[in-house]
Amino acid sequence: MPGTIRSVSLVWVVLLVCLSSRRTSVGAAPICTNGQVGCHVLSLDNLFDRVIQHSARMHGISSDLHSEFEQYFLPSKNQIGRLGRICHTSTIITPNGKENAQRMAREQLTEVILKLLIAWRDPLWHFHQSMAHHHDFNNFSSNKALEMNDMVHELRQGVEKVAEKMQVLGIISNSVTSLASPEVLLPSDSADWRLMKDYDLLYCFRRDSNKVQNYLKILKCRIVPDHGC
Amino acid sequence: MRRDLRGALLLLLTAAVQSSSMSAPGKPVLLSCRSPEKETFTCWWEPGSDGGLPTTHHLYYERERLEGTYECPDYLSAGRNSCFFDKNHTSIWVDYYLTVMASNALGNATSDPFKMDVMEIVKPDAPENVTLQVEEREASPCLNVRWMPPSNTDTKSGWVTIKYELRVNKDNSNNWKEYTSGTQTHFSLYSVSPGGVYTVQVRCLLDHGSWSEWSNTTFVKISNYLQNERPLSMLISILSAILFIMAGLILIAKRKSVKQWVLPPVPGPKIRGITSQLLQSGGSDDVGNALIIKQSFPPIYFVWEDQMEDYLIVTENEDWLSSISQKRKKSLIPACFHFDSEIHSKKLCGFSETCGKRNVKHVDYSRVKEVKGDNVLFLEKEKVQSSGYMDFQRQEGIPEDYSRVKEVESDNLVVLQKQNAADMSCKDEGNHYTDCALHKPRKPVCTELSDSGYVDTIPAPPLM
Numbered sequence: 001m002p003g004t005i006r007s008v009s010l011v012w013v014v015l016l017v018c019l020s021s022r023r024t025s026v027g028a029a030p031i032c033t034n035g036q037v038g039c040h041v042l043s044l045d046n047l048f049d050r051v052i053q054h055s056a057r058m059h060g061i062s063s064d065l066h067s068e069f070e071q072y073f074l075p076s077k078n079q080i081g082r083l084g085r086i087c088h089t090s091t092i093i094t095p096n097g098k099e100n101a102q103r104m105a106r107e108q109l110t111e112v113i114l115k116l117l118i119a120w121r122d123p124l125w126h127f128h129q130s131m132a133h134h135h136d137f138n139n140f141s142s143n144k145a146l147e148m149n150d151m152v153h154e155l156r157q158g159v160e161k162v163a164e165k166m167q168v169l170g171i172i173s174n175s176v177t178s179l180a181s182p183e184v185l186l187p188s189d190s191a192d193w194r195l196m197k198d199y200d201l202l203y204c205f206r207r208d209s210n211k212v213q214n215y216l217k218i219l220k221c222r223i224v225p226d227h228g229c
Numbered sequence: 230m231r232r233d234l235r236g237a238l239l240l241l242l243t244a245a246v247q248s249s250s251m252s253a254p255g256k257p258v259l260l261s262c263r264s265p266e267k268e269t270f271t272c273w274w275e276p277g278s279d280g281g282l283p284t285t286h287h288l289y290y291e292r293e294r295l296e297g298t299y300e301c302p303d304y305l306s307a308g309r310n311s312c313f314f315d316k317n318h319t320s321i322w323v324d325y326y327l328t329v330m331a332s333n334a335l336g337n338a339t340s341d342p343f344k345m346d347v348m349e350i351v352k353p354d355a356p357e358n359v360t361l362q363v364e365e366r367e368a369s370p371c372l373n374v375r376w377m378p379p380s381n382t383d384t385k386s387g388w389v390t391i392k393y394e395l396r397v398n399k400d401n402s403n404n405w406k407e408y409t410s411g412t413q414t415h416f417s418l419y420s421v422s423p424g425g426v427y428t429v430q431v432r433c434l435l436d437h438g439s440w441s442e443w444s445n446t447t448f449v450k451i452s453n454y455l456q457n458e459r460p461l462s463m464l465i466s467i468l469s470a471i472l473f474i475m476a477g478l479i480l481i482a483k484r485k486s487v488k489q490w491v492l493p494p495v496p497g498p499k500i501r502g503i504t505s506q507l508l509q510s511g512g513s514d515d516v517g518n519a520l521i522i523k524q525s526f527p528p529i530y531f532v533w534e535d536q537m538e539d540y541l542i543v544t545e546n547e548d549w550l551s552s553i554s555q556k557r558k559k560s561l562i563p564a565c566f567h568f569d570s571e572i573h574s575k576k577l578c579g580f581s582e583t584c585g586k587r588n589v590k591h592v593d594y595s596r597v598k599e600v601k602g603d604n605v606l607f608l609e610k611e612k613v614q615s616s617g618y619m620d621f622q623r624q625e626g627i628p629e630d631y632s633r634v635k636e637v638e639s640d641n642l643v644v645l646q647k648q649n650a651a652d653m654s655c656k657d658e659g660n661h662y663t664d665c666a667l668h669k670p671r672k673p674v675c676t677e678l679s680d681s682g683y684v685d686t687i688p689a690p691p692l693m
Contacts, residue, residue: 063437090294096320098268098388207322210348210437214388221387228412229387 044165045224051158052216058151059209061144066202068141087204088196089119094211101218107172110163113215116208117156124149126194127201148205155212171223251281253336257329259343262350266382267321267389267435270314270347271307274329274340282333288312289330293323321347351438354379356393356414356431361449364417370451372397372418376431376444389435396443399425424453 042050092115095101101109128145166172196204221229255277264270276286288301301312312327325347329340358377363370374395378384384391393410397418410416410431421427427450430443480487500520507516 059437094322096322097316098383098386099316101388102386207346207348211322217387217390219387221385225385229385 044162044169044171045220045227047158047162047165048216048220048224049227051155051162052213052220054151054155054158055209055213055216058148058155059206059213061148061151062202062206062209065141065144065148066206069199069202087200087207088123089116089204089208092116092119095215098218101215102222106166106219106222107175109215109219110159110166110172113159113212113219114156114163116212117152117159120152120205120208121156123196123201124152124205127198130198159216166223251335252278254278254280254282254284254331254333254338256338257286257331257340259327259329259340262327262343262345263352264319264347264350265352265354265379267347267351268316268383269319270350271311272314272327272343272345273307273311276310276331277338279331280333280335282335284331284333286310287330287332289328291326292320293325295323319347323347351389351435353382353391353433353435353438353441355441355444356433357444359429359431359444359447361427361429361447363449363451365452369419370421370423372421372427372429372449372451373415374418374429374431375415377414378433379441382435392434393431394434394440395429395431398428401426401428421451423451426450 092112094112094116095104095109104112124145128142128149131142131145163172167174257277258275260273260275262270262272272288274286274288276284288304289298290301291298302315302318303313304311306313323346325345327343327345331338331340356376356378357380358375360375362373362375364373376393378391382389382391390412392412393414394407395410395416396405396407398405399421406420408416408418418427418429426448428446428448430446432441432443434440502520503516
């Protein structure tokens with residue numbers, strides 16, 4: 001008797017597990033459009049919130065690393081390398097103010113975000129490698145560099161999902177090219193970053209991560225304004 | 230005449246120059262810049278010495294991704310020695326390089342360049358319109374704080390994310406308690422007590438920038454509304470105290486019955502006929518008598534007259550004989566009997582009225598056939614009463630005979646012939662032999678008796 005009870009309960013557990021996994025898999029594969037009932041996908045504002053949180057954390061880490069570097073190397077604040085420091089992403093045209101960002105089209109803004117994230121994929125990887133080899137830095141900084149590298153990767157995937165959802169919902173047109181072939185978006189003279197020193201790299205990335213965060217927030221409050229703007 | 234005039238003028242000039250010590254201006258210093266909403270910013274500088282002459286200051290800037298050098302667009306809006314950059318002239322995420330030049334009639338002085346990015350200099354204005362409202366509830370009052378974001382900040386477009394913090398102190402002490410409010414513009418304080426004056430201040434933060442200054446203080450006094458209800462509560466408390474005292478007095482007065490009710494006494498065992506007086510006063514005999522008479526035990530009488538002191542050994546085991554013969558030298562009288570029957574008999578003897586008397590009342594020596602030694606009696610036919618001492622089987626209906634006696638060794642040893650263990654029954658004599666347990670095959674315990682009468686036990690070889 002106890003043997004049959006055990007087998008029956010096992011069967012139930014297996015059934016439940018299968019059902020629940022099927023539910024989640026159904027939710028992940030096709031994106032539901034507005035009219036469908038019974039879909040378990042995340043809403044757009046939820047997706048936006050996640051991506052924005054992610055970008056905020058990424059910017060926080062880059063700020064921490066940048067200030068750590070400043071302590072180490074103490075570059076004089078008035079080093080007038082006016083033409084000295086040029087970030088490798090300066091070829092990407094980014095809106096430099098609130099009105100400019102608001103005036104830019106949604107597709108364009110989304111593309112700018114993706115371009116920025118793709119452009120930082122390789123430099124951050126090499127930065128992390130160089131940090132791991134330098135014994136000046138402690139493990140804490142090295143871990144932060146690795147985390148930063150991973151976050152860029154994840155954030156890019158998140159933004160792509162958001163763009164995909166927006167396209168499906170008809171909010172933006174299908175002209176966002178990055179989803180098809182990301183390498184198209186790489187700046188043409190992308191080898192410049194290898195010439196940059198670590199400190200300049202961090203300075204540029206701190207700035208660019210702030211840009212990404214702000215653009216995402218502007219996008220969100222334009223598209224789904226009711227949820228906490 | 231002209232020479233004199235020229236000479237006088239020269240003298241005057243030199244005198245004038247020497248007296249006022251005019252010079253080119255000192256170097257100004259750029260102090261800081263600040264952006265209250267991430268859309269405009271202001272920079273301030275500290276002028277150096279003016280060299281005694283009216284000095285003007287000009288701020289020039291260069292910008293990343295912008296060719297050329299430009300001058301400050303607005304010197305007035307932000308007050309003296311400041312430069313205000315409006316929305317059209319403000320770009321974020323680009324570096325600005327600022328310099329201030331002081332110039333007077335005698336020369337110029339340029340400050341060190343100051344590099345800044347609008348992203349790094351964000352510090353908002355303090356929140357506005359902080360209002361306090363006391364919500365009076367029965368148990369405890371609560372304080373609702375409300376405020377507005379600073380008027381120049383646009384919090385709706387997502388360009389900035391604002392966070393608030395407030396602090397409270399009671400009765401103007403220096404002990405501030407801080408709370409974080411997140412992004413909401415209201416907050417409720419529950420840890421307020423009546424009769425205190427509470428002061429509240431709020432400040433805010435944009436994105437990753439610096440905290441603003443604390444807002445103007447707002448305070449409120451929470452009325453001591455409990456005072457109105459005090460007479461009633463006092464009356465209630467007095468009444469309840471009186472009731473409590475009365476209940477206590479009643480309890481004390483009736484403490485015995487209360488104690489009985491709370492802790493009932495445990496009943497002791499009751500044996501009919503035995504009372505505490507009897508136990509205290511009477512001897513053991515009286516107690517025993519009381520127990521015997523009152524209880525319904527079957528009366529047991531055992532008279533062990535003759536064989537009490539002398540022990541007769543009856544055995545079938547010839548091997549044992551040899552071991553015993555070796556011990557003969559000692560003045561010990563080994564005896565083998567059922568240990569518990571011995572006890573039994575001793576016990577029973579204690580209860581029997583006649584047992585105590587060891588006097589042999591009805592000794593019948595008519596049956597004695599032969600006497601060997603000190604304690605061997607050969608009886609004719611009769612039963613031997615002290616079956617407790619002897620380990621043998623009695624068969625019903627068979628006249629007692631000592632045909633089984635095989636041998637008699639020494640003074641107190643009788644060897645019997647082995648018999649089947651087939652028929653065994655308890656003989657119920659008229660004297661109420663008790664339990665057949667006596668006849669049950671049991672491993673007897675041999676005891677060694679010393680002359681003093683103490684019994685030690687040695688394990689016996691099986692006799693059956």
